[in-house]
Amino acid sequence: MHVGLEHYLTVSFLLFGLGLLGVIMRRNLLVIYMSLELMLNAANLALVSFSRFNNNLNGQILVFFIITVAAAEVAVGLALIVALYRKRQSAHVEDLTSMKL
Amino acid sequence: MALSDILPDILFYLFAALTLLCGVLVVANPFSRNPVTSAMFLVLTIISMAGLFVLLHAFFLAAVQIIVYAGAVIVLFLFVIMLLDLKEEQRRKIKLFGAVAGLVSVGVIMIISLKALRAARPGANLPAPQLEGGTNALGQLLFTQYVLPFEVVSILLLVAMVGVILLSKKDLK
Numbered sequence: 001m002h003v004g005l006e007h008y009l010t011v012s013f014l015l016f017g018l019g020l021l022g023v024i025m026r027r028n029l030l031v032i033y034m035s036l037e038l039m040l041n042a043a044n045l046a047l048v049s050f051s052r053f054n055n056n057l058n059g060q061i062l063v064f065f066i067i068t069v070a071a072a073e074v075a076v077g078l079a080l081i082v083a084l085y086r087k088r089q090s091a092h093v094e095d096l097t098s099m100k101l
Numbered sequence: 102m103a104l105s106d107i108l109p110d111i112l113f114y115l116f117a118a119l120t121l122l123c124g125v126l127v128v129a130n131p132f133s134r135n136p137v138t139s140a141m142f143l144v145l146t147i148i149s150m151a152g153l154f155v156l157l158h159a160f161f162l163a164a165v166q167i168i169v170y171a172g173a174v175i176v177l178f179l180f181v182i183m184l185l186d187l188k189e190e191q192r193r194k195i196k197l198f199g200a201v202a203g204l205v206s207v208g209v210i211m212i213i214s215l216k217a218l219r220a221a222r223p224g225a226n227l228p229a230p231q232l233e234g235g236t237n238a239l240g241q242l243l244f245t246q247y248v249l250p251f252e253v254v255s256i257l258l259l260v261a262m263v264g265v266i267l268l269s270k271k272d273l274k
Contacts, residue, residue, distance in 0.1 A: 003113045005224025008157070010215065011117045015124055017211045022128035024203035025195060030136045030182060034127055034143050037174065041150055044166075048234075052157040053224055055232045060159055060239060061247050067162075067169050068254050072261035074174050078181045079268040085185050 008049035016042035029081050029091045033074070040070050113156055119149040134195075136187055140178045147171050159234035 015038060022035025044063045051059025085091050123145040130138055147170040154163035243251055 003110045005227065006218060006222065007113065007117070008153070009218055009223070011120065011153070013211065013214050013218065014121055017207045018121070018124040018128050020210070021203045021207045024206065025200050026128065027196070027199070028134075028136060028187075030178065030185075030187075031128075031139050034136075034139055034178065037143065037170075038124055038127060038146065041147065041170075044162075045150060045153060048154055048157050048159045048162060050223075051234070052159065052230050052232050053227050055228070055230060057232065057234065057238060057242055060162055060234045061242055063159075063162055064165065064239070064243070065250060065254055067165055069257065071169055071174060072258055074177060075265050076261050076268070078177055079265040082181060082184060083268050091185055091187065 005049055005053040009046055012042045012046040012049070015039075015045065027093050029084075029093060032093070033077055033081070037070065037074070040066060109156055112152070116149045116152040116156065120146055120153065123149065129195075136182045137179065140175055140182065143178075144171050144175050147175070157234075158230075158232060161234055161236045161239050 019035045019037075019039030019042060022038065023032050026032055026035065044066055047059045047063050047066075051057060051063075081091055084096070088095060090096070123142045126142040127139045127146060130142070132138075147166060151163040151166040151171075154160075154166060
């Protein structure tokens, strides 16, 4: 069977599911951040394949902006994790309960 | 059938399998829970996804993906992992309840969305793709129609830079 839009979208969905699984299952802040990156990448793949199969370049422009924003987000998020680690000596979500009632 | 007809399909299955396999190893590696291993498999995921971008004729985005993600983002991740001492993290077990809850919820979401994809068949009667995502075409669009978002994103990067410098100061107020 010839590879079409559905095949790319299936890969994108499965990758998004993997990222979501990582966010729910893992307890390390850094690995949760990597899973977020996986989910962003899955969205990028869906956008690029829609763009290709609909002959419309706007999807790729959106992916370009998503990559830029993701880079900024990773920089700020990792700085937050480092600041948190300085205060708490842990990058583990179960140790970060000071906002719990 | 000539080899040049089926080669993109073979490469698609190869890159898709590699992407998903490495994605699984980022999230749940049965041999090691070291974040460095996860980061390394994330590099492999991103590189094979750049291969998928090339198969979709998005050449510029494939290059950007490798330079920005595999080059900058993962290096940042590795720096932070080395900065924090995560030896203690490795000994912690994954909670069984969290794993089961995650698998069930993600499984249900995947079943629903894949069924919806099968039912909708978005690519059923589309014309043959001719789009080329080269640097020329993308740059043309980026500097005419999308010039305002482009400038806004540059401000966003500046704000992120200032924020990171402020956050990583020693005496955070």
